[in-house]
Amino acid sequence: MKLRHMLASIVLAMMSLPASAGGVPESNGTIKIMYSTWSSINIQAQIAGQILQKLGYTVSYLPVDDSARYPAFENGDVAISMETWATTQKAAFETSLATGKIVDLGSLSAHAKEDWWFPSYMKEKCPGLPDWKALKDPKCAEAFSTPETAPKGRYLSGPVDWGGYDVERVEALGLPFEVVNAGTDASMFAELKSAYERKAPIMLWIYSPHWAPAKYDGQWVEFPKYEDACYKDPKWGVNPDKAYDCGKPEGWIKKMGWAAGEKKWPCAYQVIRAYDLDSKTIGTLVGQTDIDGKKIEDVAKGWIDANEPIWKKWTTCGGQ
Structure with missing residues (x-):
């Protein structure tokens, strides 16, 4: 009887451990990270991707039109985006989030x-x-x-x-x-x-x-x-007959993910949730590519090499 209770306790303890405790990566599938048409999203995709590769994940980068991202995420064609701006994506993001097929992976410190x-x-x-x-x-x-x-x-x-x-x-x-x-x-x-x-x-x-x-x-x-x-509401604002008679919204820049992906790669998603950069850092990194002409991959690697104490705090679930 004691042995049976002991075995049951061990099984329960193992079940309570995070999936990453059994080994990272939890799945051999490729984590597809969104690329788009502006530099900062691609730089941050590379930073996140290179960090995940250090943990053993297989990563690829998939170009996706910003206006077409939501069907792609809901279908699992892409797993992670490092930038979703309230300024242009607020309504579409909230509509997609309501389907339960995408997840909000938290906001960056940067203000959009x-x-x-x-x-x-x-x-x-x-x-x-x-x-x-x-x-x-x-x-x-x-x-x-x-x-x-x-x-x-x-x-x-x-x-x-x-x-x-x-x-x-x-x-x-x-x-x-x-x-x-x-x-x-x-x-x-x-x-x-x-x-x-x-x-x-x-x-x-x-x-x-x-x-x-x-x-x-x-x-x-x-x-x-x-x-x-x-x-x-067209009745809102200075023109009672038309909507969009105002400036653009401002505020958050969110990370987002394919909801089913969090079950496949829980530690990777935990890393992305913890990931954070501020406006000054992002602007500086974009300047290195757009003004100095450096490759996006090299800019990302340079930040990772220079900021190991910062990003290692994001990767505790992977044993880093």
Whole structure:
């Protein structure tokens, strides 16, 4: 009888241990981490992936359009994303989360902000800025025009898959601007660099954390402050007939995952939950790739090599 009780106790004790205690990796399957069209998500994907590889996991990186990520995650085609921004993904993220097929893996310390941005030298040609109502003045709009858009102003938006409702915002607020989408964030910031050096007119999508708002003197346009009702209820705001008559939301940058993946790789998911970088660190890392021209893989490895005491605290479940 005593032996039977002893064996039962041992079995119960083993059942109470985390899955990782039986060995990491818990599954030989490949953890697919999302890549996208901006540098910081890819740098953080590499940092997370290289750390997981040190624990013995097999990792691959899968390019996914930002607008198409949710079906991919819900179907298990990709397992982890290191960045999901409230600024453009809040509603879609919450809808997908409600299906139970994805999981919220926690927020980074970094604070997300992105919206229309202009260099400070443009205030001479549009002195009412940063108030959005200044953009309704045809003279101000023309100051931001190009031969292709004149007399309308030109707004350089991000790649199409970023979303952001810029066309809807222009229509709802009655702005005499034409939205032009950049092909990549690299081309967008290359155009900013060229315009800034020539003091040429430019209005574009800038986001933070990023090196650009620290490097260049400028301001975000001050649109009506975002509320959830702005995107959902046309009666909200300055235009009673259209939604999106406000600025973009700001706030969290979350990590997200395929829900079923947490059962396959519980320790890996625990590492991602613990993972955290702040805005300054992310902006610095992006500058190393976008300005200094370093490879993303090398930037990630450099951070890992220089910050072992930090990331080892994230990996305790893997015996590190």
